Amino acid sequence: MSKIDIIGPWSGGQTGVGLRVNDPEADVADLLESWQPLCDDPRIIKKYGDQESGVCKGCVNNCCSTAYVIPDLIAFKKMAAFLKLDYQDFIAGYFDPEKVKRGILRMRPDPCIFLQDNICTVYPHRSLICRFYLCSDMEGDCEQLIYSLAWAGSAALQVFAEKNQLILPGKEAGLSSFDLMFKGLIEEYRHTPLVKLFLVAEDYSDIPLKPFLS
Numbered sequence: 317m318s319k320i321d322i323i324g325p326w327s328g329g330q331t332g333v334g335l336r337v338n339d340p341e342a343d344v345a346d347l348l349e350s351w352q353p354l355c356d357d358p359r360i361i362k363k364y365g366d367q368e369s370g371v372c373k374g375c376v377n378n379c380c381s382t383a384y385v386i387p388d389l390i391a392f393k394k395m396a397a398f399l400k401l402d403y404q405d406f407i408a409g410y411f412d413p414e415k416v417k418r419g420i421l422r423m424r425p426d427p428c429i430f431l432q433d434n435i436c437t438v439y440p441h442r443s444l445i446c447r448f449y450l451c452s453d454m455e456g457d458c459e460q461l462i463y464s465l466a467w468a469g470s471a472a473l474q475v476f477a478e479k480n481q482l483i484l485p486g487k488e489a490g491l492s493s494f495d496l497m498f499k500g501l502i503e504e505y506r507h508t509p510l511v512k513l514f515l516v517a518e519d520y521s522d523i524p525l526k527p528f529l530s
């Protein structure tokens with residue numbers, strides 16, 4: 317039996333993607349391993365995919381073109397290491413300067429700076445928010461788990477960046493409603509114990525899933 321099973325409408329009684337954690341010791345790396353095949357699983361309808369075909373590969377509406385990505389702390393460190401950049405240079409070259417000066421670590425968008433020829437150039441190191449995004453319906457518990465992980469990870473990056481003076485607390489003037497919503501989520505999560513799990517972890521396999529399960 318796998319540590320985590322993905323379940324869906326094909327199982328009966330479900331309207332969207334859900335999951336079942338079989339092993340109480342499962343970690344975030346285990347979840348990512350189970351989640352990865354969903355992008356190209358034809359049983360999972362992608363609302364914005366080509367003719368709802370169920371596969372992301374070759375999708376003309378590629379969500380990376382418009383994605384709003386604030387990375388989680390683990391991905392931030394992995395991407396900087398992959399690019400052989402220190403954190404300051406990584407932020408200067410790859411993050412939206414207008415958002416950074418307002419205290420938000422949003423990667424350069426429209427399209428995402430890492431998208432080339434419709435392919436993600438940092439794919440093995442991409443953020444949790446990128447790994448989990450599907451334009452598909454999800455069951456409430458599953459969606460909540462994904463949100464908790466992604467926002468705790470992003471809040472951990474915010475805490476790490478402030479502590480290491482990579483960004484300064486920004487003023488809210490000039491922020492869009494989207495920016496304010498994401499900033500609010502980060503503020504909501506930064507005081508939770510979930511953030512500490514990201515701050516002390518070196519990789520996703522160091523982060524247990526259990527505290528994120530409601």
Ligand code: SF4
Nearest residue numbers: 362365372375379451
């Ligand atoms: S998740 Fe993104 S890439 Fe996949 S079908 Fe939806 S819009 Fe296209």
Ligand code: SF4
Nearest residue numbers: 380428430431436446
């Ligand atoms: S990092 Fe990669 S997966 Fe994430 S939005 Fe950018 S191109 Fe897409």
